């Protein structure tokens with residue numbers, strides 16, 4: 668694997684992100700199939716990569732127009748998300764996966780899960796920061812805009828050579844077993860997909876254990892109780908929750 672800051676962005680396809688010595692790096696493949704690492708904290712680079720992704724997919728421009736969102740890329744958000752929440756979600760998802768029984772594990776691909784959890788909230792770079800960082804409850808209109816981040820992430824990454832499985836996990840990471848999450852699932856898709864369940868529970872647990880502008884950081888027990896309520900409501904698979912419980916006991920002190 669090479670660290671090549673001079674590699675031309677136009678020739679590169681994003682494959683995921685990794686954390687090395689507390690610094691984040693995006694993983695790219697060039698047209699010859701060679702893998703490169705690029706520093707994930709380079710704001711200029713971030714901006715040009717995301718700009719390129721927007722140019723490659725006209726559907727993104729249509730979505731932004733429909734929701735009256737300016738195509739402004741919030742690179743600070745991207746840096747914070749990559750180093751914080753997305754990396755944390757990835758670690759929790761990998762932890763939960765490792766605890767699941769072999770019989771359940773066989774139903775999901777570990778590499779796909781890792782890639783998708785590391786990139787799941789990329790669409791937030793296009794959500795206006797006054798909505799993303801609002802220190803109060805979002806109103807209905809703001810909530811609608813916020814909720815398209817998973818679709819935006821999917822559209823941004825659709826042109827980046829990721830597998831359909833990875834893209835589906837990114838698009839549906841806010842879906843649940845009762846199909847009451849977002850975006851709406853097409854008739855042929857099922858949210859009981861184990862990968863969606865693992866990313867979704869890791870995402871929620873990571874978010875609850877972080878302080879947000881509108882609330883304090885919740886304790887391990889408070890976070891687990893909220894998720895247990897979702898198990899009782901039929902939104903989360905009990906086996907996935909039990910694995911998170913074990914993960915939290917072992918690694919989240």
Ligand SMILES: [Fe+2]
Nearest residue numbers: 787788817840
């Ligand atoms: Fe999300």
Ligand SMILES: [Fe+2]
Nearest residue numbers: 752787788870
């Ligand atoms: Fe998230």
